[in-house]
Amino acid sequence: MSARNKVMVLNAGSSSLKYKLFQLGEGSTLRAVASGICERIGDAAASFHRGKAGEGGQEQRQETPLKDHTAALEVVSSFLGSAFKGDFTKEVFGVGHRVVHGREISEPVLISDQVRSTIQKASDLAPLHNPPNLMGIDAAKATFPGVPHVAVFDTAFHQTMPPEAFMYALPYELYVERAVRRYGFHGTSYKYLTAEAARQLGKPQEETNLIICHLGAGSSMCAVKGGKSVDTTMGLTPLEGLMMGTRCGDIDPAIIPYLASHGMSVKEIDTLLNKKSGFLGLAGNADLRNHLEARFGAGSATADPRSKLAVDVYVRRVRKYLGAYFAHLDGQVDAIVFSAGIGENSAPMRAEFVRGMEFAGVKLDGGKNAAAKGAADVSTQDSRVKLLVIPTDEELSIAQQTLERFLQQAVNMRGLQKLRGALQAAPGLREHLAEALGPAGVRTLTTDLKAAVAAKIPEEQDRLKAIKKEHGGKVLGAVTVEQAIGGMRGIPSMLWETSLLDPEEGIRFRGHSIPDLQEKLPKAKAGGEPIPEGLLWLLLTGEVPTQDQAKSVTEMLRERSKLPDHVYKVLSDTHPDTHPMTQLCTAVLALQVDSKFAKAYSQGIHKTKYWEPVFEDSMDLIAKLPTIAATIYRNTYKGGKLIEDDAGLDWGASLSHKMGYSDEGPLEMMRLYQTIHADHEGGNVSAHATHLVGSALSDPYLCFAAGMTGLAGPLHGLANQEVLRWLNNVREQVGDDVTKEQLSEFVWATLKSGKVVPGFGHAVLRKTDPRYTCQRGFAQRHMPDYPLFKLVSMLYEVVPDILTQTGKVKNPYPNVDAHSGVLLQFYGMTEENFYTVLFGVSRSLGVLSQGVWSRALGLPIERPKSLTMQAVLDRVAAQETSVSI
Ligand SMILES: Nc1ncnc2c1ncn2[C@@H]1O[C@H](COP(=O)(O)OP(=O)(O)O)[C@@H](O)[C@H]1O
Ligand SMILES: CC(=O)OP(=O)(O)O
Ligand SMILES: [Mg+2]
Structure with a gap:
């Protein structure tokens, strides 16, 4: 049998179906071996397919009526079927789909029945896109049965927008209750273009500011600050913002009730705005190419004035947002990027967009612009803001994310079970992938911890839902009177995902034993001790991180490590006899004023999003704990003389350094100490207290302080x-x-x-x-x-x-x-009175990681039953009676 080494990607746009077939190579590289597009779908008289297959293959063009996306996929399948000898579908191990709207799902996910129905339900929010996306999914599932299909959402890249960018000035309840907010689209394209622009500019993405214009049949723009989306023109649906092929973009919303009061139904108005407006509405044809001559051609004075008008309205809207985004980015713009059908292909339009913008440091080179074919820099040498034409590659980005999603699934044994069908169809697949990926092995590829967590959430939620549904009524064990009155010893009564304690073998963090982790976790120096940041990655994602992933956690924590002045003050003002553990709790509570979760909750946040500010708070707190601990130590035992941080040190080592112990020995010891004390399943006092208080939706500062007051007990942490x-x-x-x-x-x-x-x-x-x-x-x-x-x-x-x-x-x-x-x-x-503080710093890694998952899984408030002695006796008596009957 031929190797399963290809990923198929389908990108169903409003008027087109693009596809690419990628072959997986050494080091997880993806090489396109076939690609093509069906254009002008729906306009049967003008529709056609263009496709290319194989090395140096010639492009073939077929004029063929394509009434909808299903018809288009049939044409594509038969083209690829004849281009690749044999059955090429058997070489495909996964299919990636561009999906425009997934409501609250924003990370790539495997398309289960539930995901499919979410996409379907979101059709009202993306009427031009989700229906063709679904047609693509259904048709592809029939063509590529038994392999995983992954949805990659247009909305994902814009999740970084701040609330002032994503909120509408509507009653707040609409956001809380109906998730009415701006989502933004074309995110897959923006993700690709941001990386590509940063690469071309020779800058790290985190330092790159861009205004990206994705201008096609669907058009939008995005302000990118430090590599992340901070604003975009599309909103709840892909209707807002720029004018488009058939969409109106921004209008006065009062037009809608006005039309309704004159007899139009909601459905008719929706069709009007989405399908009959834009270029089509103003000038009778949706495709800009039909209007270019009127606006830019020689005889333009006599040309159809409506065509000219339509082009001018379009240009004006783009310019308006260019101005707005310059303001959002404080004028600090590295480049304006042009992409998609119009942005990539139309030189005169590009020239119009930036005409007269020299005041903002934007200078177009007319010659280069006119000559540009494909990727080009069309700015003058001295233009402060570069003007880059970059052909977008949504398909490559989808293929990469599909592969990553698929690999995450493949490393996860539970996932393997879910994928049994796929793997049976492709024996040796996992080995093949592991080999193709090289020594890094099969794992999540991102170094962004939050993204890695986000990617895991939908499946884990599904898993929990399935457990509840299938096994909800089953018995885990009986509770004896002795257990109920004896500290609940051994009663299974809580979910705790980060670790499990085996009575014989000890703790396993996400399934890994301590000796195992000493070997596998990234180290600060070869042959040395593991760094706790690696463990944090593992606890949160379930995967042993690469060196780069652990390093990115170190950097992320360092960025958040600064302690506010008022916390130093609280600490220096405490009574000199205050136990270090009491000081730790005090400092944590003093930090609570900055809780992002508490703020988001009081403003109203949808419960599916709770985990995000909880993650932010948890990372902020973890980042600051070494400084808090070292300050307590120096205040209590070293006359209050604090030690400057060393920016080159990792999280655990910096604690030792700030305490005043900077030799290699104590640095290594602290890394090990902080790694092994992190977590010991959920029933111990510090973990359970954190969990219990967190279940009331108290923010991470409050619940961690609760955990620490418990750790301060002599039967628990104070034992050291x-x-x-x-x-x-x-x-x-x-x-x-x-x-x-x-x-x-x-x-x-x-x-x-x-x-x-x-x-x-x-x-x-x-x-x-x-x-x-x-x-x-x-x-x-x-x-x-x-x-x-x-x-x-x-x-x-x-x-x-x-x-x-x-x-x-x-x-x-x-x-x-x-x-x-x-x-x-x-x-x-x-100073042994201080030891429990060191324990507490480490414990934050475990209990706060679980806290993130508790919110991600929507675990409810804890409310076990208590009994009086009499009630115990009554229950026992009742049972005895019922047994004897
Ligand atoms: N050479 C060109 N000059 C001007 N506009 C073009 C050119 N080629 C394509 N376009 C425009 O790009 C649009 C298609 O853009 P594309 O990004 O492929 O669309 P979709 O939104 O369907 O993904 C066409 O409708 C047309 O308006
Ligand atoms: C979201 C959107 O408008 O997509 P497209 O440009 O592919 O129509
Ligand atoms: Mg498109």
């Missing part, structure tokens, strides 16, 4: 401080050169006096905590002769036996706290 006290006590009483026998005696004495040996045992774990083992490994490498380490090692030999002999403990083995103090002491961090 207790361990150190106990160890020092041992050393004081028996000295450093203690024998095993002496140590045994001391341990027995502790137990007999009714105390516990701190750092040993665990509520769930039944073996040595892997977090202990990995810290022990670190000590063996960095401090083998350190007396405190030797003492801890000896305890490891002595205590489990003794605890077993008592017959009272279920787990006699050491946990994370039994070792962490040793590492800290070795590097001079001897």
Whole structure:
């Protein structure tokens, strides 16, 4: 069988069906091996197909009536079928579809029945596009059965618009209740053009400001600031903004009730505005090419005045938005980009758009403009704002996003199950892809953490929905009276996606054990300790990140790390005896004033969007915690002398540096420490408290503070401080050169006096905590002769036996706290009252990542049932009666 190594992309526009077939090559490159377009669909007399297939293939043109998009796909399939010998459909492993409107879905998604119905329901918002998009999807599903089909939405790129750009000045409830807002379209094109323009300008995208004009049958413009969309001309639907082939663009909305009061139905008005206006409405034909002669030709004085008028209205609208976007971008525009049918092909129109704009630093080179064919820079050498013609490649962008989506699915075992059909149809596919992608393996390709999370959400939501639907009524386990009154021990009663604790083997973060992660997570230096930013990526996305992905998290956190002055002030004003954990909670609460979630919620935000400001708050808080912790440390123990940050350091290392420990040893130790304390499933006090408070939709600052007040309890996080006290006590009483026998005696004495040996045992774990083992490994490498380490090692030999002999403990083995103090002491961090703060900083990674997912999955407010003693007795009695009956 031939290899499945091709992605098919369909881009159904309002008047056209474009397609490209890509072949996947080394390093996940995509090479177009066939492409074409069906044009003037709907205008049967004038419609045609142009297509090209294979290396150096000649373009073929067929004049053929195309009454709709289904007819167009039939022509395309038969063209490709005859161009590629054999059945080319068997070489396609995925199909990417351009979809214009997906309402709240904005990331690429696999087209399930549910996604299809969302696209269908959104047809009222994109009447010219979603119906042909759906025709394309249905026709393609029949032509390419059993392979995944992915929808890539036009709206995605504009999700970065600020509220002042996406809100209409309508009653706010319309936004909250009906999601009436501006979405923007042509996003796939803008995404491609932004990357391409930045590349041509030789600038990083984050520093590139552009005004992009995507001018085709559908026309829109976009202001791009720092590589991101900050405004665009289309709105709730692709009707707003510029004039278009058949669409009116901006009008006075009062025209609508006016027409209605004169007898037109809503449907008729909708058709009028979408299908009978624009060039068609003003001048009788939707295609600009039919009006160019009238406006620019030799005999233009005698030409149809309406054609001329239509062109002038069109030009005026583009110029109006050019002016507006110059203002939005504070005049800092690197380039104006022209693209799509009109922007790429019409030199006289480009000249009109920027005529007389020298005042804004825009100078067109007439000669270059007239000569431009395909990509070109048509500005003069000294034009401050470059004028770039860039042919858009929505199809390539869709193919890349389809591939990425597909790979995410393929790495995810649950996804693999979902894709079983596809994989059966294509044995060896995953291996093939892994090979094609090279050593980076099969994974999400973006380095933008938020985008990577967003891409996972729809499927996880589907998964949860399916679990509820299929298994909602099934029993997970009975609850005994002992459990109900005994701290809810072991009752499965909460979802927690970031980690799971196996009693035998210890914690697994998103399925990965600690030894596994020590190997796989990116490191600051070769052979060194993992950086916690890598773990954060893993906790949030479920995927082990690449070095670049972890680095982008480091940079993202650094950008957000500045602590506001009032928080420094709150910290320096606390009573000098305030415990460091209390100071931590105080500082976190002081930061809450900046909560983006609290603000968005009070202004009204749709619940499908909760996770976004929660993500923002969580990243802001995580970013600031090292500075908060270091400030507490320096204020409490070092006379308030703070240490400047070192911008070259990663998140964990910068904490150690700001505390005053900048040698390689403590930097590495802190990276490891911050990685392993991050998460320990959801039932422990700090995690559960954060989760519980977050379920009331308290923002991340509030719920993290709740978690930290819990971590400050001696039975939970404060235990690491207790361990150190106990160890020092041992050393004081028996000295450093203690024998095993002496140590045994001391341990027995502790137990007999009714105390516990701190750092040993665990509520769930039944073996040595892997977090202990990995810290022990670190000590063996960095401090083998350190007396405190030797003492801890000896305890490891002595205590489990003794605890077993008592017959009272279920787990006699050491946990994370039994070792962490040793590492800290070795590097001079001897103030044990501070240790729980370090634990808390790390814990933010786990509990806040889960917080993002709790909101993304729409988990409800927690409300378990409580009972009085009498109620317990009544229930027991009722059960006994019912059993005996
Ligand atoms: N050479 C040209 N000169 C002027 N306008 C052109 C030229 N070629 C195409 N166009 C315009 O571009 C439009 C098609 O643009 P395109 O981006 O392909 O459309 P769609 O919105 O359907 O994706 C045509 O309707 C026509 O108005
Ligand atoms: C959104 C839109 O108008 O798309 P097109 O230009 O393909 O019609
Ligand atoms: Mg288009």
